[in-house]
Amino acid sequence: MKLERALRLNSRELAAMLRDWADKLDSGIEIDVAGMSVNLPDELRVEVGYKEKNSKAKVKLKVTWPEVGRGSGPGVPHEHGKSDIKWIKEEMGELLNSLRRGIESGVDASLADAERFRELSALFLERAKPAWRPGAAEVVKTAGFLIEAVTQGKKETVRQRLDELAGLRRHYHDSFK
DSSP: OOOOOOOOOOHHHHHHHHHHHHHHHHHTOOEEETTEEEOOOSOOEEEEEEEEETTEEEEEEEEEOOOOSSOOSTTOBOTTSOBHHHHHHHHHHHHHHHHHHHHHTTOOOOHHHHHHHHHHHHHHHHHSOGGGHHHHHHHHHHHHHHHHHHHHTOHHHHHHHHHHHHHHHHHHHHHTO
C-alpha cells in the first residue's frame, strides 16, 4: 500500500507538523501520514538527505521498519512482499554503505550504525537457513571487530573491517544465489 499527499506549507507550519509528530511519537500515539493513522514501532531506520538539482533543493526524511503481525519468521512475506530475511539483508547493506561513505568522506564511523549492523547480523544469524549460519556467524564476529575499531577511533582498521564485511557479503551472496 502506498499513500502520498503533497502539501504546501510555510516553514512554521512544517515545524508545527513535525512537533506534533514528535509529541505523538514520544507518547506512543499514532501519527497521521497522508490521511492514514500510523503507529511506529520503537526501533526505526531513519535516513536524512539533502539534494540540489536544476535550481531546486530537496530535504528527504525516510523512516523504515520491518512490518510485523502477519508472521515474522524467516521467509514469511510482509505486505510489501519482502521477508524478514530480505529486509534484514537490505538494512545491513544500507548500513555498510553508510559507514563506507562516512569513512571515504573523512568522517568518523558511526558507532550507532556499527552496533546496529551487529544487531541485524545477529538477527540474521538467528533467522537464517542452516546452510547460511556459518557465514552469518562470521559476519557477526567481524561486526564485533568493527565496533571495537570504531570505539578505539582506528580509521584504517575500520576501513579494513568494512572491506572484510563487504567481501564476506559478496562471497556468501554469490555462494547461495
